[in-house]
Amino acid sequence: MPKRKSTVITRAFIEGGFASVKENIRYLARTQAQGFSKVNDHLARHDVELEAIKEMVGTRKEMHNLVHELKNKGIRLDESKIFVS
DSSP: OOOOOOOOOOHHHHHHHHHHHHHHHHHHHHHHHHHHHHHHHHHHHHHHHHHHHHHHHHHHHHHHHHHHHHHHTTOOOOHHHHOOO
């Protein structure tokens, strides 16, 4: 069996290892922050889209109410030409 070469562990060796671990942690923190930033941007875009959809639904309900009111007043309307399914 070959003899193993012994390694002398010095203070510099240990500090170098800690520095490497610290740098890895910093890198992980930076990438996590970038990822969270992307998620926040994505959610903000969806918030805008959701608000637009809510506005569209509200407008559609108002249009239905208007058509209903006009029909009650005796005005003939073809809903199939007003609302697209």
